[in-house]
Amino acid sequence: MNTKVFLTEDEMPRQWYNLAADLPSPMQPPLGPDGNPISPDMLAPVFPMNLIEQEVSQERWIDIPEGVQELLRLWRPSPLYRALRLEKALGTPARIYYKNEGVSPAGSHKPNTAVAQAWYNKQFGIKRITTETGAGQWGSALAFACSLLGLECKVFMVRISFDQKPYRKLMMQTWNANCVPSPSPETNAGRDILKKMPDTPGSLGIAISEAIEAAVTDQSGQTRYSLGSVLNHVLLHQTIIGQEAKKQLAKAGEKKVDAVIACAGGGSNFAGIAFPFISDKINGADIAFYACEPTSCPTLTRGPFAYDFGDVASTTPLLPMHTLGHTFVPPPIHAGGLRYHGMAPLVSQTVVEGLVTPRAFDQLECYEAAVQWARTEGFIPAPETSHAIACVIDEAKKAKEAGQEKVILFNWSGHGLMDLNGYGAYFSGKLTNYALPDKDLKESLAPLDKLPKAKSIKTGKW
Numbered sequence: 101m102n103t104k105v106f107l108t109e110d111e112m113p114r115q116w117y118n119l120a121a122d123l124p125s126p127m128q129p130p131l132g133p134d135g136n137p138i139s140p141d142m143l144a145p146v147f148p149m150n151l152i153e154q155e156v157s158q159e160r161w162i163d164i165p166e167g168v169q170e171l172l173r174l175w176r177p178s179p180l181y182r183a184l185r186l187e188k189a190l191g192t193p194a195r196i197y198y199k200n201e202g203v204s205p206a207g208s209h210k211p212n213t214a215v216a217q218a219w220y221n222k223q224f225g226i227k228r229i230t231t232e233t234g235a236g237q238w239g240s241a242l243a244f245a246c247s248l249l250g251l252e253c254k255v256f257m258v259r260i261s262f263d264q265k266p267y268r269k270l271m272m273q274t275w276n277a278n279c280v281p282s283p284s285p286e287t288n289a290g291r292d293i294l295k296k297m298p299d300t301p302g303s304l305g306i307a308i309s310e311a312i313e314a315a316v317t318d319q320s321g322q323t324r325y326s327l328g329s330v331l332n333h334v335l336l337h338q339t340i341i342g343q344e345a346k347k348q349l350a351k352a353g354e355k356k357v358d359a360v361i362a363c364a365g366g367g368s369n370f371a372g373i374a375f376p377f378i379s380d381k382i383n384g385a386d387i388a389f390y391a392c393e394p395t396s397c398p399t400l401t402r403g404p405f406a407y408d409f410g411d412v413a414s415t416t417p418l419l420p421m422h423t424l425g426h427t428f429v430p431p432p433i434h435a436g437g438l439r440y441h442g443m444a445p446l447v448s449q450t451v452v453e454g455l456v457t458p459r460a461f462d463q464l465e466c467y468e469a470a471v472q473w474a475r476t477e478g479f480i481p482a483p484e485t486s487h488a489i490a491c492v493i494d495e496a497k498k499a500k501e502a503g504q505e506k507v508i509l510f511n512w513s514g515h516g517l518m519d520l521n522g523y524g525a526y527f528s529g530k531l532t533n534y535a536l537p538d539k540d541l542k543e544s545l546a547p548l549d550k551l552p553k554a555k556s557i558k559t560g561k562w
């Protein structure tokens with residue numbers, strides 16, 4: 101029995117899969133401040149036109165340019181592992197497979213889109229890319245990608261993480277990015293906040309506002325902004341994961357997969373592994389999909405499907421998505437990548453349609469799962485990834501009770517070697533569970549009343 105399945109570089113997928121082409125019910129468009137659908141050219145100061153074209157594309161397959169394939173080959177195809185030792189520890193008849201996305205230089209799935217975005221920006225004549233980062237995973241992925249292509253990279257990092265998480269910052273510096281704590285004195289948005297709250301720890305919302313401002317105010321016109329999740333083109337770039345997994349499962353002799361599982365922050369690693377299989381489900385396959393999130397930031401399980409802004413300052417277009425409200429302030433849980441208030445519109449629509457089942461897990465259950473994983477499978481997972489592992493363990497136990505030989509596939513989205521402080525807090529008993537109180541949810545949803553309403557459109561087939 102093989103522990104892992106490789107693909108050769110020649111077998112790496114040559115196209116990305118666009119689920120928008122196959123959705124059973126139509127997506128609703130992003131809206132501008134006047135409540136009317138935005139046109140692609142309105143996004144031109146923020147993103148390069150070649151990526152805007154991907155954002156609105158309805159083509160099922162989009163070619164991966166040779167230049168991007170060459171960058172991806174640095175670590176792709178990623179291995180598909182069979183979690184034999186965990187299966188044994190659980191005594192489950194289920195066969196558990198996972199894509200190890202922790203093998204990329206930055207240690208997660210994020211470089212899959214970072215290298216693609218950097219490449220398209222360079223093609224378009226862009227010299228400098230700005231972005232925000234919370235815990236630093238996205239900032240380091242983009243810094244790595246820009247260093248390969250000789251682009252300048254400017255990262256606005258949430259101040260509290262900048263002070264508390266020196267290693268991601270040092271990775272960015274090593275890859276030659278310019279990383280500053282946000283709020284910074286470099287933008288109007290940053291200066292405004294600093295004047296009012298000089299000691300603020302910062303927030304992702306403030307950092308997004310700063311990064312967009314820094315891009316659109318560059319008089320040379322050679323700076324654009326980049327986002328690491330949520331948007332259609334970002335999810336598109338991640339679909340290479342699920343396509344590789346399909347080929348690898350076939351090589352492992354599997355004819356069918358019963359459950360596909362991933363954690364969901366903005367939705368990109370979930371989409372990456374799941375979308376190519378959701379296409380099979382739309383065409384009649386019987387597969388369960390679980391998108392896993394924290395109970396403290398329960399966007400898909402408790403947030404309504406509504407039009408909302410992507411940032412606190414209400415500068416982005418309104419997106420139709422599951423949301424906790426753009427003013428939502430997540431508690432300081434250790435899975436920094438799962439603290440976003442919204443969710444990718446494409447992932448949200450699969451939940452509305454009933455193709456995907458969202459599930460929420462408590463922080464302690466997730467760390468328990470992560471530690472069991474590390475003590476059986478060896479690799480130490482990112483705190484985000486542990487939400488998928490908690491779900492996998494639960495499904496494997498159910499298969500045991502039912503005596504069913506299920507095939508479970510999940511996305512091991514990244515390693516936790518830069519997140520050991522969270523493990524330390526868990527071991528010393530400092531972590532607690534924290535379910536979002538109804539009262540807080542109601543408060544953070546209140547501003548949605550004033551915004552246009554999204555319709556929950558579904559065929560009723562699933």
Ligand SMILES: *Cc1c(COP(=O)(O)O)cnc(C)c1O
Binds near residue numbers: 209210364482485
């Ligand atoms: C950023 C991150 C996530 C969450 O982001 P998605 O866009 O939902 O994938 C999950 N896992 C890891 C390791 C991350 O770095």
